[in-house]
Amino acid sequence: MKIKGLTPILLIVLVVLFVTGHADFLKGPLTDFMHWSETAIGGVNAVGWSIIILTLLVRLILLPMMIHQQRNATIQQEKMRLLQPQLKKVQEAQKGAQTQEEQMLASQAMMTIYRENNVSLLGGMNFATLIIQWPVFMGLYAAIRNSNEIAHATFLGINLSSHAPILAIATAVAYGIQAYLSLIGIPAEQKKQMQMMMYVMPIMMLFMTWVTNAGIALYFFAGALVMILQTLIIIVWRPRLKAQVNATFEVKDVVDDALAGKIKAKPSGRFAEAMQAAQEQQKQQQQNGDRKDITDTTQEHNGPKGGRNAGKQNRK
Numbered sequence: 001m002k003i004k005g006l007t008p009i010l011l012i013v014l015v016v017l018f019v020t021g022h023a024d025f026l027k028g029p030l031t032d033f034m035h036w037s038e039t040a041i042g043g044v045n046a047v048g049w050s051i052i053i054l055t056l057l058v059r060l061i062l063l064p065m066m067i068h069q070q071r072n073a074t075i076q077q078e079k080m081r082l083l084q085p086q087l088k089k090v091q092e093a094q095k096g097a098q099t100q101e102e103q104m105l106a107s108q109a110m111m112t113i114y115r116e117n118n119v120s121l122l123g124g125m126n127f128a129t130l131i132i133q134w135p136v137f138m139g140l141y142a143a144i145r146n147s148n149e150i151a152h153a154t155f156l157g158i159n160l161s162s163h164a165p166i167l168a169i170a171t172a173v174a175y176g177i178q179a180y181l182s183l184i185g186i187p188a189e190q191k192k193q194m195q196m197m198m199y200v201m202p203i204m205m206l207f208m209t210w211v212t213n214a215g216i217a218l219y220f221f222a223g224a225l226v227m228i229l230q231t232l233i234i235i236v237w238r239p240r241l242k243a244q245v246n247a248t249f250e251v252k253d254v255v256d257d258a259l260a261g262k263i264k265a266k267p268s269g270r271f272a273e274a275m276q277a278a279q280e281q282q283k284q285q286q287q288n289g290d291r292k293d294i295t296d297t298t299q300e301h302n303g304p305k306g307g308r309n310a311g312k313q314n315r316k
Contacts, residue, residue, distance in 0.1 A: 010131040017135065026139030030054070031147050038149075048155025051140070051215055055222035058136055062129050063230075069129065070234045071241065072120075077186055078245040079119050086113050086255035093259055109258035116252045116263070137216055144215040155218060164214035171217055172206035174224035181231045185238045 017023040037050030059066075080087075090110045097103040114120075144150050144161050151161040158164050179198040183191050205224070209217035257263045 007128045007131065010128055014131055014134055023135060024138045024142040026135050027142040027146065030136075030139045031143040031150065034143060034147075034150050034153075038153075044153075045155050047150055047153035047160060047215075048158075048218060051155075051160075051218050052222045054136075054140070055219050056226065058133060059223060059226040062132065066129050066230060067233065070230060071237070074234055074238055074241050075245055076120055078242050079117065079249055082245070082249060082251050083113060083117060083119065086253060089255045090259070105259065105261055109255060112258040112263050113255060116254045117249075137219055140219060141212065141216050144213055150215075155214070158214050160215040160218070161213050163210065163212075164217050165210065167214050167217035167221055168206055168209035171209045171221040171224055172202040174221060174228065175205045176202040178224060178227045178231055181228065181235065184235050185242075 014023070017025065033054065034047050034050045037053070038046045040046075041049050087110065090106055090113065093106040093109070094103060097106055144153075153160050158167060176198065179201050183194060183198070186194065205220060209220055254263055
């Protein structure tokens with residue numbers, strides 16, 4: 001489930017909330033929810049369980065969007081697998097490029113292959129789910145920090161308002177497992193490119209949960225467990241998606257024409273337009289530099305203004 005243009009709108013709303021100081025507008029409702037859970041659930045771990053319940057509710061609401069996102073990413077990966085022969089030709093052309101113009105042509109050829117075959121460079125990624133969660137854990141952080149009762153709450157002996165290295169490490173491990181599982185079934189060529197994710201995400205989550213309180217770390221840890229479940233669903237689903245792509249995806253072999261410059265890459269999106277504009281500007285600067293070098297060489301050969309004829313007139 002993807003609404004076109006949703007991510008920029010959500011990002012603008014999030015920036016406005018931060019600028020106006022209302023990013024934690026969910027602090028009140030989340031504080032009330034955790035107070036209610038203390039009575040409804042009971043026990044010393046009640047607040048911790050309420051955070052886990054909150055995580056599951058948020059993830060449940062976002063589940064259709066996140067499954068759709070992972071499904072799209074898997075489809076894009078399978079399409080790129082079928083495009084590997086063309087992409088390898090482009091990579092060989094990039095390695096063998098002798099001039100900057102040849103390098104630019106090879107880069108444009110890769111963009112052309114993706115465009116002509118309707119393959120997204122972002123691989124189906126959608127940042128809307130992450131943006132939606134920001135107000136949740138900002139409000140959760142404020143609720144735990146500002147409420148005296150909740151600030152002293154514990155979960156399995158861990159104070160939810162203080163740092164929790166154990167939870168931070170557990171969260172990093174959970175994200176590492178999810179990253180490892182996400183590579184299962186991916187073609188070897190793409191796996192090499194995506195292996196960095198196995199290290200970046202766990203390290204990033206370790207840092208985020210290390211510097212914040214245990215309540216936020218618990219939120220991310222529970223979320224990581226849900227993500228592992230989602231990834232397992234995609235692993236089971238992948239053979240069907242692979243068969244679907246093989247049956248419906250018609251590969252357009254355009255690499256030779258693209259490398260020969262017969263197909264001009266048309267930018268789609270502001271980023272692609274900016275990239276092409278930068279490449280054209282660089283090419284123009286190079287051409288201007290070449291013309292200047294030729295002019296300077298000619299002037300040096302002919303000497304000062306008037307050249308040889310001027311010298312003859314002076315002798316007369």
